[in-house]
Amino acid sequence: MSPAVLVLENGQRFTGVEFGARGQTLGEAVFCTAMTGYQETLTDPSYHRQIVVATAPQIGNTGWNREDGESHDPAAAPGDETGRIWVAGYAVRNPTRRVSNFRATTSLQDELVEQGIVGIAGIDTRTVVRVLREHGSMRAGIFSGDALAEPDELLERVRTQPSMAGADLAGEVSSPVDYVISPDGEPRFTVAAIDLGIKTNTPRMFAERGVRVHVLPASATLSDITALSPDGVFLSNGPGDPATADHAVELTRGVLGEDIPLFGICFGNQILGRALGRSTYKMKFGHRGINIPVIDHATGKVSITAQNHGFALEGSAGEEFDTDFGRARVSHVCANDGTVEGVELLSGRAFSVQYHPEAAAGPHDAAYLFDRFVAVMQGENA
Numbered sequence: 001m002s003p004a005v006l007v008l009e010n011g012q013r014f015t016g017v018e019f020g021a022r023g024q025t026l027g028e029a030v031f032c033t034a035m036t037g038y039q040e041t042l043t044d045p046s047y048h049r050q051i052v053v054a055t056a057p058q059i060g061n062t063g064w065n066r067e068d069g070e071s072h073d074p075a076a077a078p079g080d081e082t083g084r085i086w087v088a089g090y091a092v093r094n095p096t097r098r099v100s101n102f103r104a105t106t107s108l109q110d111e112l113v114e115q116g117i118v119g120i121a122g123i124d125t126r127t128v129v130r131v132l133r134e135h136g137s138m139r140a141g142i143f144s145g146d147a148l149a150e151p152d153e154l155l156e157r158v159r160t161q162p163s164m165a166g167a168d169l170a171g172e173v174s175s176p177v178d179y180v181i182s183p184d185g186e187p188r189f190t191v192a193a194i195d196l197g198i199k200t201n202t203p204r205m206f207a208e209r210g211v212r213v214h215v216l217p218a219s220a221t222l223s224d225i226t227a228l229s230p231d232g233v234f235l236s237n238g239p240g241d242p243a244t245a246d247h248a249v250e251l252t253r254g255v256l257g258e259d260i261p262l263f264g265i266c267f268g269n270q271i272l273g274r275a276l277g278r279s280t281y282k283m284k285f286g287h288r289g290i291n292i293p294v295i296d297h298a299t300g301k302v303s304i305t306a307q308n309h310g311f312a313l314e315g316s317a318g319e320e321f322d323t324d325f326g327r328a329r330v331s332h333v334c335a336n337d338g339t340v341e342g343v344e345l346l347s348g349r350a351f352s353v354q355y356h357p358e359a360a361a362g363p364h365d366a367a368y369l370f371d372r373f374v375a376v377m378q379g380e381n382a
Ligand SMILES: NC(=O)CC[C@H](N)C(=O)O
Pocket: 046, 236, 237, 238, 239, 240, 241, 242, 265, 266, 267, 268, 308, 309, 310, 311, 312
């Protein structure tokens, strides 16, 4: 097995072995605590430009299949549209040697090679995670093969890459063209979904509820939206720093001005929050995993949620504030650290959450939010 090295911005190096493609990759090192769902994690466009460190020690048991991908490439061959890996790199402790799942068509190792994703295995991921937890997410690189020829240069390469703060990335992952996901059965409503890095399970959750989803590129304008006469607008998850997403924020303000019902997830929550006048900040190490507890301020109920974010909205539990579109409040907070996990207009016409009710992968506690959005489109008071 050939050597590979993970180099962190603070100068720490972890030597392991190649995993996936050979070469060099740069990105922000972040850790994900999910025990399962690596295929969904790797294909989630929100991880664009990030090197994911898995805290679960053994990765790859279920191989790779043609069904669980979360990216959407309308130009890809049928059956392959959801499989693009978006992470910049993958760092694991112990890759499985034998795939064991009836749906697997290949192994994770082979898929990483196929897609040219550079990874590293055999490092003490517990130590890496402790460093990231203590010092925060930081720039990093994984190097193997010829990239190891000049070991003294690696740290410089890591340190000269752009930081995640200030990164405007939604346009790099968004579909360049519109596409439509048809509902199961008769269409009841049409939602215009702004693709800032949308995961495929989101339109699927709408489709199950009779909603036709018209996905629009991140560059869509308010007239592109109103031309569809949608019953609602959806703001997707996505990569990068929400403070850079000025176009999406202006678009959202336009949608709120038209009083079209609006729902947002993750990046979409940060954008709705900004449209309501709040600002965002970079968290120390973010929330990435599938068992993160969130408190709904209105009911006191806790949902166990899937999350993947490194930025958050300013605010505190239950805080109410005035906006250009009426009064709003912080609707949800994280039970672990009190960060904002949701905002809403008191009118109920617009709401969003920082976590992932589409749960791919993850627990289904928050799926009711899709029902709530359908109820708002139906004209019911949410
Ligand atoms: N999953 C997401 O939508 C992530 C949103 C944003 N890029 C963040 O890291 O906070």
